[in-house]
Amino acid sequence: MFIYIFIAALAVYLISIIIPFSYKFRSRKALADGDFANARQCYQKALKWSKYNFKTQMEYVYIILRTGNFEEALGVMNKLLSYKMDPKNRNLAVIQRCMCYYKTGNFEDAYNDAQELYDDGYRSIMLYGLLGYFKILKAPLSDETFDFCREAYEYADDDRDICDNLLICYYNKGEYCKAKEISDVVLEKEPMFVEAWYHGAQIDIALGDYKSAREKLDRIPDCKRSPMTTIPEDDVQKLSITVDEKLKENN
Numbered sequence: 001m002f003i004y005i006f007i008a009a010l011a012v013y014l015i016s017i018i019i020p021f022s023y024k025f026r027s028r029k030a031l032a033d034g035d036f037a038n039a040r041q042c043y044q045k046a047l048k049w050s051k052y053n054f055k056t057q058m059e060y061v062y063i064i065l066r067t068g069n070f071e072e073a074l075g076v077m078n079k080l081l082s083y084k085m086d087p088k089n090r091n092l093a094v095i096q097r098c099m100c101y102y103k104t105g106n107f108e109d110a111y112n113d114a115q116e117l118y119d120d121g122y123r124s125i126m127l128y129g130l131l132g133y134f135k136i137l138k139a140p141l142s143d144e145t146f147d148f149c150r151e152a153y154e155y156a157d158d159d160r161d162i163c164d165n166l167l168i169c170y171y172n173k174g175e176y177c178k179a180k181e182i183s184d185v186v187l188e189k190e191p192m193f194v195e196a197w198y199h200g201a202q203i204d205i206a207l208g209d210y211k212s213a214r215e216k217l218d219r220i221p222d223c224k225r226s227p228m229t230t231i232p233e234d235d236v237q238k239l240s241i242t243v244d245e246k247l248k249e250n251n
Contacts, residue, residue: 036067036226054080054089061096065103068227074100091117095126102134103227111138128152129161133230136165140172153182160186164195171199176206187216194223198231201239210246217243 044060057080064073077097081090094113101110114131132152135145149166156162163186170179183200191197197216204213217240225233 036063039063039067054085054093058092058096061100065099066226066228070100070103070227074104091122091124092126095124095130098130098134107134107137110134123155125156125159125162128155129159129165132162132165136168136172140168145169146173160191160193160196164199167199167203171203171206176203179203180207192223194220194225194229194231194236197223198236198239201243205239205243205246210243210250213239213243214247 057076061073061076064076074097077093077100081093081097085093094117098110098114101107101113111131111134114127114134117127118131129152132145132149135142135148139145146169149162149169152162153166163182167179167182167186170176170182180200180203183196183203186196187200197219201213201216204210204216217236220236
């Protein structure tokens with residue numbers, strides 16, 4: 001009798017692991033394919049099987065941020081942060097909520113919470129990338145912003161967001177060659193995010209290399225867009241028109 005109970009319990013346990021894993025796998029594949037609606041639906045099903053798991057909750061918020069469901073993401077994070085959790089997980093959750101705040105139009109709380117984490121001594125690639133981006137939005141030409149983004153680069157010089165933040169700082173300061181050095185390293189990896197190619201094209205324009213700028217802009221349609229993309233399509237089109245006009249002038 002005991003063996004049957006054990007087998008049944010083991011089967012239930014394995015099912016509770018396999019089913020959510022299967023849904024998570026399908027969700028991640030759909031996200032990679034740009035099928036955001038399906039990615040969200042699959043993860044909702046996974047969440048029903050492991051709704052109290054911190055990692056699952058955080059991954060779900062990641063998914064719904066990229067599907068544009070910002071209010072829902074903020075609600076999930078507020079609920080999650082109402083529970084007790086270890087400091088490491090809480091810091092990760094606060095960073096994620098900062099992005100939720102930002103995407104729902106609450107920039108001040110987003111910035112202040114991220115800055116508070118930093119002031120309290122917390123350091124991570126995610127925090128450096130997010131707070132650097134916020135500082136650029138808040139005070140793009142300030143020494144504080146530049147010093148912070150340079151510190152972030154020293155912390156992790158291979159992170160795409162940190163690299164992007166620092167090259168923007170150099171670009172804003174008019175130090176285009178330094179910005180290009182960082183941009184070229186990022187673009188060697190053939191990234192699939194719009195910001196890398198757009199900012200690379202901006203730098204080329206500043207240096208007068210319109211042909212290279214055109215080549216970079218031509219790579220943007222192949223990139224995967226989501227509601228988290230920071231460069232609007234209108235900005236890409238405007239930059240493209242500028243480049244084409246300059247190319248005509250030089251021919």
